[in-house]
Amino acid sequence: MIGGGGSPLPEGAGKKRGKPRVVIMADMQSFYASVEKASRPEYANRPVVVAGDPKLRSGIVLAACPLAKRRGVTTAERLGEAMNKCADLVVLRPRMQTYINVSMQITRILERYADAVEPFSIDEQFCELTGSLHLHGELKQTALRIQRDISEKTGVFARIGISDNKVLAKMACDQFAKKNAEGVFHLPQALVQENLWPLPVQGLFGVGSRMMRHLNRMGIYTIGDLARTPLDALKRRWGINGEVLWRIANGIDDSPVTPGTHDGAQQAIGHGMTLPRDYGDKRDIETVLLELSEEVCRRCRFRGVMGRVLSVGCTGGGFEFGFSRQTTLLQPTHVTNHVYRAAVGLFHQFWNGQPVRQLYIALGGLVRDDVYQLEFDDERETYRALELATDEIKDRFGVSAIVRAVSAGSGGQAYGRAAKIGGHYK
Numbered sequence: 001m002i003g004g005g006g007s008p009l010p011e012g013a014g015k016k017r018g019k020p021r022v023v024i025m026a027d028m029q030s031f032y033a034s035v036e037k038a039s040r041p042e043y044a045n046r047p048v049v050v051a052g053d054p055k056l057r058s059g060i061v062l063a064a065c066p067l068a069k070r071r072g073v074t075t076a077e078r079l080g081e082a083m084n085k086c087a088d089l090v091v092l093r094p095r096m097q098t099y100i101n102v103s104m105q106i107t108r109i110l111e112r113y114a115d116a117v118e119p120f121s122i123d124e125q126f127c128e129l130t131g132s133l134h135l136h137g138e139l140k141q142t143a144l145r146i147q148r149d150i151s152e153k154t155g156v157f158a159r160i161g162i163s164d165n166k167v168l169a170k171m172a173c174d175q176f177a178k179k180n181a182e183g184v185f186h187l188p189q190a191l192v193q194e195n196l197w198p199l200p201v202q203g204l205f206g207v208g209s210r211m212m213r214h215l216n217r218m219g220i221y222t223i224g225d226l227a228r229t230p231l232d233a234l235k236r237r238w239g240i241n242g243e244v245l246w247r248i249a250n251g252i253d254d255s256p257v258t259p260g261t262h263d264g265a266q267q268a269i270g271h272g273m274t275l276p277r278d279y280g281d282k283r284d285i286e287t288v289l290l291e292l293s294e295e296v297c298r299r300c301r302f303r304g305v306m307g308r309v310l311s312v313g314c315t316g317g318g319f320e321f322g323f324s325r326q327t328t329l330l331q332p333t334h335v336t337n338h339v340y341r342a343a344v345g346l347f348h349q350f351w352n353g354q355p356v357r358q359l360y361i362a363l364g365g366l367v368r369d370d371v372y373q374l375e376f377d378d379e380r381e382t383y384r385a386l387e388l389a390t391d392e393i394k395d396r397f398g399v400s401a402i403v404r405a406v407s408a409g410s411g412g413q414a415y416g417r418a419a420k421i422g423g424h425y426k
Helices: 031-039 066-070 079-085 096-111 139-154 166-175 189-195 209-217 223-228 231-238 240-249 282-303 336-350 380-397
Strands: 023-028 048-051 061-064 090-092 116-121 124-128 158-163 184-186 268-279 305-316 322-333 356-364
Touching (some): 023 096, 023 166, 031 048, 031 061, 048 079, 061 079, 096 116, 096 124, 096 139, 124 166, 139 184, 158 166, 166 184, 189 223, 268 305, 282 305, 282 336, 282 356, 282 380, 305 336, 322 336, 336 356
Parallel strands (some): 048 090
Antiparallel strands (some): 023 124, 048 061, 268 356
C-alpha cells in the first residue's frame, strides 16, 4: 500500500562501507550562452540566446542566458517564439568547437581537485573527491573554490551538487543548487528523506512526463511515495527499470566515477538530422536518407564493424507525428547502397506522407567486418574498396571533398553540414 510501511532496503544498501564517499556534480549554467557572453563583454547586460541558425526564426533555442530566461525565453523553444517574448534578444550562432574546448578546459580544472572526473555531458561533470578532499579543506569551501576557479578561467558559473554518490549529487545539483543564489548544495544520504522525498515525483532523475503519468495513476505523486512503494510491485510493473527508479528515490547508487565511462564498445552506430525546413517531397527525403546512410556506414568502416539491425526514424513538421522502426538485414553490412535501399524501403512502409522535420538511421547488431559469410555474386568487396577510397579522400580533404550528385539538389544537406559539429556550426 502506497505510503504504508514502505519497502525494506536490500541488505547492505545505504550503509557506509569503509571511507564515506564524496561526489560532486558540476553543472555549467546556460553553458553555450555563458561561453558566448564571456567572450563578448558588450553583451554582458543583454538577454542572449544561442540558436541553431539565427537566419531562420523557426530555428531552436539551444541555450538562453539567465537574463533571457527571466524574460520568459526557454531552451528548446522555437526562435520566433523567443523573439516575440523578448524584442531586444541577442541571437548568436553556435560555435560547437569552442564549447568543446571550454568543456575540456573545465575538465582539466576539476582534475586538479578530484581523484577522478567523469564527463556526463558537454556541460555536466561528476568528480570523486573521496581520496583528495583532505588536501583541499572543508567540503563546502572546496566546492566554492572550484566554482570560483571555473568562473575566473572560463567566465562560466558552475552549480555544484554534493553527496555520497553520483545520483544524489545529480539530484542535489538539479533540485537545489540550481535554485539557490550560491549555486552549491550538499545532500547527504542521511537527509534524503527530509529534503528529497517531499518533492514531486517528476523531479526524480529518470522520470519524464510519460513515466510521471504512469506513477500518478498508481497513486505515486512524490519521490517519497515512490521510495516507500514495495520494490516487488515496481519490479512486476517495469522489471529492472522499476528497481532503478526505486533505488534512485532511496538515494542508492554504487556506481563509480569513471573517466572512461563512454569509451566502451558501442551497441549501435547512428546519425540523425534536424532539417532546415519541413520536407514533404519524396526525393528530398530520400536524398537525406542516402546522406545519413553514407555517414553511418562511414563510421562503421572507421571502427571496423558491420551492422545487421537497421533502425529508421522520423519526426514530422510541428512534431505532431513520428515513428521509429527496425528491420533485420539478411547479412551484416556497412555498404552505403545496401543500407540506403533497406532504409528507403522501411521508411516508405511507415511514412504517412506528412512533412518530415527530423530523420534518423542507425545500424545495430554490430560484428567485426574482417570475417563474414561469402555469397554467390557477392559485391561487398567491390563496394568496400570503393568506399574505403572515398573515406580516405574525406579524411584528407574534408567530408565535402567528395559527395554524391544528389546532394547538390534542393534536399541535400551534405555541403552545409560539412562545416558543422553535431549539426551545429563549429
